[in-house]
Amino acid sequence: MRLTKRHLWTGIGGLGVLGVGLAVAAWIVYEPEIPKVPRPDPRMFSSETIKRGEQLATAGDCIVCHTADNGPAFAGSRPLATPFGVLYSNNITPDEQTGIGNWSAAAFRRAVKFGVGRDGTHLYPALPYEHFIRVKDDDLDAIYAFLMTREAVSKIAPPNELLPGLGIRQSLAGWKLLFLHDSREVVDEARSTEWNRGKYLVDGLAHCGACHTPRNLLGGEEWGREFGGGVAEGWNAPPLDKSNPSAARWDVETLVKYLSTGTDTAHSTAAGPMGPVTEGLSRLNKADVHAIAVYIDSVMHPDRTGSPVVNAEPEGVDDKATGSEAAALFQGACAGCHDPASPMAVRGRPPLSGTSDLNSNDPRNAVQAVLQGIKAPVGSNAPYMPSFADNLTDRQIADLLDYARTRFTQNQPWAELERTVHGIRKENQQ
Numbered sequence: 001m002r003l004t005k006r007h008l009w010t011g012i013g014g015l016g017v018l019g020v021g022l023a024v025a026a027w028i029v030y031e032p033e034i035p036k037v038p039r040p041d042p043r044m045f046s047s048e049t050i051k052r053g054e055q056l057a058t059a060g061d062c063i064v065c066h067t068a069d070n071g072p073a074f075a076g077s078r079p080l081a082t083p084f085g086v087l088y089s090n091n092i093t094p095d096e097q098t099g100i101g102n103w104s105a106a107a108f109r110r111a112v113k114f115g116v117g118r119d120g121t122h123l124y125p126a127l128p129y130e131h132f133i134r135v136k137d138d139d140l141d142a143i144y145a146f147l148m149t150r151e152a153v154s155k156i157a158p159p160n161e162l163l164p165g166l167g168i169r170q171s172l173a174g175w176k177l178l179f180l181h182d183s184r185e186v187v188d189e190a191r192s193t194e195w196n197r198g199k200y201l202v203d204g205l206a207h208c209g210a211c212h213t214p215r216n217l218l219g220g221e222e223w224g225r226e227f228g229g230g231v232a233e234g235w236n237a238p239p240l241d242k243s244n245p246s247a248a249r250w251d252v253e254t255l256v257k258y259l260s261t262g263t264d265t266a267h268s269t270a271a272g273p274m275g276p277v278t279e280g281l282s283r284l285n286k287a288d289v290h291a292i293a294v295y296i297d298s299v300m301h302p303d304r305t306g307s308p309v310v311n312a313e314p315e316g317v318d319d320k321a322t323g324s325e326a327a328a329l330f331q332g333a334c335a336g337c338h339d340p341a342s343p344m345a346v347r348g349r350p351p352l353s354g355t356s357d358l359n360s361n362d363p364r365n366a367v368q369a370v371l372q373g374i375k376a377p378v379g380s381n382a383p384y385m386p387s388f389a390d391n392l393t394d395r396q397i398a399d400l401l402d403y404a405r406t407r408f409t410q411n412q413p414w415a416e417l418e419r420t421v422h423g424i425r426k427e428n429q430q
C-alpha cells in the first residue's frame with residue numbers, strides 16, 4: 001500500500017487524538033503535592049472546637065478503622081478486608097514522620113473528601129470519601145483540630161495486599177470520575193431541622209450507605225438503590241428502606257436503642273461489622289443519635305400510619321421437630337441461652353423468633369452468628385454468643401439453623417443450607 005497524503009494526515013490526526021487523550025488522562029490523574037507545614041501548636045485550637053471535632057470523629061468512625069486491635073488510638077494498621085484484597089489504614093496521629101503531623105487543614109480536607117493524600121497520591125475508597133465528600137469544611141476543620149491535639153504515635157502501616165493489577169493507584173482517578181459525586185448538602189425545608197441533621201450525618205460522616213447500599217462490580221455504590229441492602233465483611237447489611245423484612249417492627253425508639261447500645265429487645269444484638277458502628281454511636285451525643293434514628297425511620301416507613309408491630313411471643317415447641325437429632329443438639333448447644341425458658345429469655349433478651357437474622361430470606365447472618373459468635377456490646381451486660389466454628393460441622397450448623405427456623409418462625413425453610421454454611425466458612429478463612 002502506498003502512503004498518500006491522506007494517510008499522513010490521518011496518522012497525524014490519530015496521534016493528535018491520542019496525545020489529547022493522554023493529556024486529559026494525565027490531567028485527571030494528576031493531583032499536586034500540598035506543601036508540608038510545621039506541626040500546629042495544640043494551643044491554637046479552642047477546647048470547644050476540639051470537643052465538637054471529637055463528636056464528629058465519633059460519628060465518622062475514624063477511630064474504628066484507624067486503630068488496630070489493642071493498638072494505640074488513631075495510629076492505623078487495622079486490616080480491612082475488601083473484595084479487592086486487604087488494605088491497611090494509615091496513621092492519623094500528629095506524628096510528623098509516620099502520621100499527619102505536617103499536614104495543613106487543606107491537605108486534610110482534600111484527603112478526607114476527595115481521597116488524595118498530601119503528596120498527591122490517590123487513596124482507596126476504603127476511606128469512605130464517597131460519603132465524606134458531603135461533610136462541611138467547618139466540620140472537617142473541627143475533626144482536624146481534634147486529631148492534631150491527640151498524642152503523636154510513631155507507626156507505619158504494613159503494605160496493602162491487593163489482588164494483582166489493583167495496586168495501581170492512578171486507576172483510582174478513573175474510579176472517582178465514575179463514582180465520586182460532589183453533592184452539596186441540600187436542606188429539605190419541608191422537613192424538621194432534626195430530620196435534616198439526621199440525613200446530613202447518615203449521608204456524610206456516619207456513612208451508613210457504605211455498607212447498607214448495594215455495590216456494583218467495580219465497588220461503586222449503585223445509583224438509585226440507596227439503602228437497598230449490601231454486604232460488609234461477609235455479613236449482610238440489611239436494607240434500611242421499606243424493603244427491610246423487619247421494617248414493621250422498627251420505629252424511632254427501637255432504632256435509638258439499637259444504635260446507641262448495640263442491642264434492643266425487639267431485634268437482638270448488632271453482630272459482625274455493625275457491632276463497632278454501634279460502639280461508636282454509643283459515644284455520640286443523644287441528640288445526634290436521635291436525629292439519625294428519625295431520618296432512618298422515615299426512609300424505612302415512607303408511608304407509615306399506626307404503631308409498630310410488637311414482637312410475637314416465642315412460639316411453642318413444634319412437635320414435629322422434637323425428638324429429632326437436631327432437637328437434641330439444640331438442647332445441648334443452644335437451649336441454655338435460646339430456650340424460651342432460659343435465664344437469657346427471662347432477663348428480657350429477645351426470643352430467637354424476633355431476630356432479624358432468623359427471619360431473613362438469606363441465612364448468611366444467622367450462619368455467621370453461629371460461626372463467629374456475637375460480642376456483647378461494649379459497656380452492656382447483655383450476654384454474648386460464643387463462636388461454634390470449631391465445635392460444630394457444617395451439617396450440624398445447617399441442621400440446627402433449620403431446626404431453629406422451623407421452631408421459632410413461620411418462614412419457609414432455607415434451601416441448600418449445608419452448602420451455604422460450607423461456603424461462608426471458607427470465605428471466613430481467607
Ligand code: HEC
Pocket residue numbers: 056057060061062063065066080087088089090091092099100108111112117118122123124125126127128143205
Ligand atoms: C471504613 C474504614 C475507614 C473509616 C471509617 C475512616 N478511614 Fe481514614 N482511611 C482508611 C483507609 C483504609 C485508608 C488508607 C487508604 C489507602 O491506603 O489508599 C485511610 C486513609 C486516611 C487518610 C490518609 C492518610 C495518609 O497518610 O495518606 C486520612 C487523613 C484519613 N484516612 C482520615 C480519616 C478520618 C478523619 C476519618 C473519620 C472522619 C476516617 N479516616 C475514617 C479507612 C477508614
Ligand code: HEC
Pocket residue numbers: 202206207208209210211212232235236237238240244245246247255258259267269270271272273274277292296356357365
Ligand atoms: C461497616 C458496615 C456497616 C455500617 C457502616 C453500618 N452498618 Fe448497619 N448493619 C451492618 C450489618 C452487617 C448489619 C447486620 C447485623 C446483624 O446481623 O446483627 C447491620 C444492621 C443494621 C440494622 C438492623 C437491621 C435489621 O433489620 O435487623 C440497622 C437498623 C442498621 N444497621 C442501621 C445502620 C445505621 C443507621 C448506620 C449508620 C449510622 C449503619 N447501620 C452503618 C453493617 C453496617
Ligand code: HEC
Pocket residue numbers: 263267268269270271330333334335336337338349350352355356357358365366369370374382383384385386388400401404
Ligand atoms: C451463651 C449464650 C448463647 C449460646 C450458647 C447460643 N447463643 Fe445464639 N445468641 C446469643 C445472644 C446473646 C444472641 C443475640 C440476641 C440477643 O441480643 O439477646 C444470639 C443470637 C442468635 C441468633 C440471631 C443472630 C442475630 O444477629 O440476632 C441466632 C440465629 C442464634 N443465636 C443461634 C444460635 C444457635 C444455633 C446456637 C447453638 C449452636 C446458639 N445460638 C447458642 C447467645 C447464645
